Amino acid sequence: MVxxxxxxxDGSPQAWRALTVAAGIAGRHRAMLTVVTAVPGPDDRAAARLLGEAASRVPSAVPTSTAIACGPPAAAIVNEVEAGGHDLVVVGSRGRGAVASTLLGSVARSVVGASTAPVLVVKGVDGAAPRFTGILVAVDGSEGCRSALEQAVALARADGARLTLMTAASLRRIPGQPESARVRIQLDLAEHAQAILDDALADLPEDLAVDTLLAWGGVEGAILAEAGSGRHDLLVLGSRGRGLFRASLLGSVGLAMLSRSPVSVLIARPPNRREEVPALAGSAAALTVIAGPT
Known part of the structure; x- marks a missing residue:
């Protein structure tokens, strides 16, 4: 529950879209919404006007406050997360000023790595924000991916979304390898992946609609293909994994998901934990879980 x-x-169309989504989530979860903008110094009348416009865009039924965060964008936003005890951060996929910085390059790595709360990166521009209908989640049984599953379940329950658990397994051909050995390895990988899916299913409430999917191939391609299938409008990734998923979520694949995913992306993390994530830069309602073999 959020x-x-x-x-x-920051006044960009992408930021207004993110605000609309954040307000919708707040309304469905009966949560408090805080709207923040980051500025270099405390005396910024433009920031005050921006926050006034932002507040006017939020439905009156949603309890809302505003804040001006001073300092470098990443540090200012992360400090506000901690000071306010927020359990979800929502930003647009592109923007200008502070928000643009938080989504690109080193500032993004700092925000995702240092934030104690999950970060939702909303794709698209200003407009109506429908409830999530299909959520795609990546898990491998690690603490981070279990947190992704828990947070996706909370969103799916509030929105009446469908949950899909997806695992991706990759089998490389080795020159000269007997066909019998390749088949045996493939069966072992499939059994391992299915065990991950079964374990994830066991933790889900029985009243949620759930699908499962095992995809073969590279993790990045499998996630992007499923995210772009039209069945999902949110992709949920854990901020930590192990084995294949540790590399994929914290390396170039994680960055690819944030920059190339056609749907919004939620970077989940275990509660009350802050870690440095040097390789991840940048930020759905069936639920899909993707797990790689370890």
Missing amino acids: HSILAAV
């Missing part, structure tokens, strides 16, 4: 949401705005 109780307190922080939405970062």
Whole structure:
């Protein structure tokens, strides 16, 4: 359950879209919404006007406050997350000023790595924000991916979304390898992947609609293909994994998901834990879980 949401705005269409999504989530979860913008110094009348416009865009039924965060964008936003005790941060996929910085390059790595709350990166521009209908989640049984599953379940339950658990396994051909050995390895990988799916299913509430999917191939391609299938409008990734998923979520694949995913992306993390994530830069309602073999 989401109780307190922080939405970062900068006046761009993408930021307004993110605010609309954040307000919708706040309304469905009966959560408090805080709208923040980051500025170099405390005396910024333009920031005050921006926050005034932001507040006017939020439905009156959603309890809302505003804040001006001073300092470098990443540090200012992360400090506001901690000071306000927020359990979800929502930003646009592109923007200008503070928000643009938080989504690209080193600042993005700092925000995702240092934030104690999950970060939702909303794709698209200003417009109506429908409820999530299909959620795609990546898990491998690690603590981070289990947190991704828990947070996706909370969103799916509030939105009446469908949950899909997906695992991706990759089998490389080795020159000269007997066909019998290749088949045996493939069966072992499939059994391992199915065990991950079964374990994830066992933790889900029985009243949720759930699908499962095992995809063969590279993790990045499998996630992007499924995210772009039209069945999902949210992709959920854990901020930590192990084995194949540790490399994929914290390396170039994680960055690819944030920059190339056609749907919004939620970077989940275990509660009350902050870690440095040097390789991840940048930020759905069936639920899909993707897990790689370890």
